[in-house]
Amino acid sequence: MIKYRVILTRYKGQIMLTYMEDDKPLEIRFFRDDNYPIGTIFLARVSQIQKNIDATFLELPDGSTGFLPGTSHTCGSFIPVQLLKDGTKTKAPRFTDELSVAGRYAVVFNKKGSIRGSSKWDVAERKRLLKELKQEEDLPDKLVVLRTNALSAGLYDIVNEIRELAAKLDRIEQIADKRTKSVLYRPAGEWVTSLLSIYTDKLDEIVTDDRDIYAGLSELYPDEMRENMQILLRMYEDDYPLYKLYALEKHLKEALEKRVWLKCGGFLVIEQTEALVSIDVNSAKIQGKTDKENTFLTVNLEAAKEIARQVRLRNLSGIILIDFINMEQAGHGSEVLETLRNALLTDPVKCEVHGFTSLGLLEMTRMKGRKTLYEQTRYISDDEAVSGDKRSV
Secondary structure (H helix, E strand, O other), X not given: OOOEEEEEEEEOOEEEEEEEEOOEEEEEEEEOOOOOOOOOEEEEEEEXXXXXXXXXXXXXXXXXXXXXXXXXXXXXXXXXXXXXXXXXXOOOOEEEOOOEEEOOOEEEEOOOOOEEOOOOOOHHHHHHHHHHHHOOOOOOOOOEEEOHHHHHOOHHHHHHHHHHHHHHHHHHHXXXXXXXXXXXXXXXXXXXXXHHOOOHHHOOEEEEXXXXXXXXXXXXXXXXXXXXXXXXXEEXXXXXXXXXXXXXXXXXXXXXXXXXXXXXXXXXXXXXXXXXXXXXXEOHHHOOOOOHHHHHXXXXXXXXXHXXXXXXXOOOOEEEEEEOOOOOOHHHHHHHHHHXXXXXXXXXXXXXXXXXXXXXXXXXXXXXXXXXXXXXXXXXXXXXXOOOOOOOO
16 A cells, blocks of 8 residues: 655755655655745835836845835835745845735635635536535635645635634734734745645655654644544654655655666656756667567656656656657557656646647646755755756756
8 A cells, every 4th residue: 555654854954845655755845944934924115116127126124125026006105015936146035915824725815706726626526615615604705725635624624714814814914004014924834834735635644853843743733633634743763864764865866867767677868958848768778679669658658657756856847848759659659648647647736738749749837836856955055965967957
């Protein structure tokens, strides 16, 4: 029976979250201990408006600068804004004035709207849950986006959380009317938000060797909730390091390399360019087989499944072009296409497979969100950097 496990540990100055299916990592994420995680809501002063680039610049409570798209605000006014994206050396942090707060089952926005579910859900399940929620009375008149975990939750819990989150948003807006520059809302650490995005029906165990993280997990998943969800929370206290026990360093190094070997003897080459991600499928060690058509089909089918895992593991996004090994039979191409589509269904990030181009390349897209794994590891200082090909993704 497949076992799904989350491992949380501190690795070279950062919090490392690894989501594993048996001994294979599906996701590796890094988080800094940040005073202002993504989702923090500030009351900021509008310091400058530049209509030529449709931008508003903000002065934050600590004196730093933020960027807000649009020019609908008045220079010198104080407005509540929410951090969407951290700044870089060349770009200021990006903000939005559409505030939201997230819970275990839902995200509630400070604007009017309906209750929505993910398009990736089973259609019948989505319709059932939305119908039940619409029959509830006194739900707040706000846009609500349900998270994946709502499918396995009770209606009572979902409704209560929506009301609590809406009330929290109302309090934030009330406070904003009475203050100048300040922090209005600071969400839990990003690792908490990330953990909540993992579907609890595919989570058997959470393991950590850090007492602060364990305390946070105990609050996040109280005893009764863990018992209902059948999730084991474990504090690892052995002298042998946790990251070595689960070979996390090895998995991380492999996830940063260009070449990925397949069990059948073939391999993938994954490269990131400015415009897109290219993935090349190679038959390598099995080229000498006599029945080339079936050999190439075998390699391509395994490659399709592994590509779905790798784009999620490395958090690749945008346009992805895949050069499968050429096959003669048209039906084999359709089989590879269907295998890839099915393998991508478990990815929580929206993916679309667009089919083969006129040049025989398979084109797919994956929604952009957080940084790629390669970009996340760049926060590790140079003397601590994980070894691997610098051109890898």
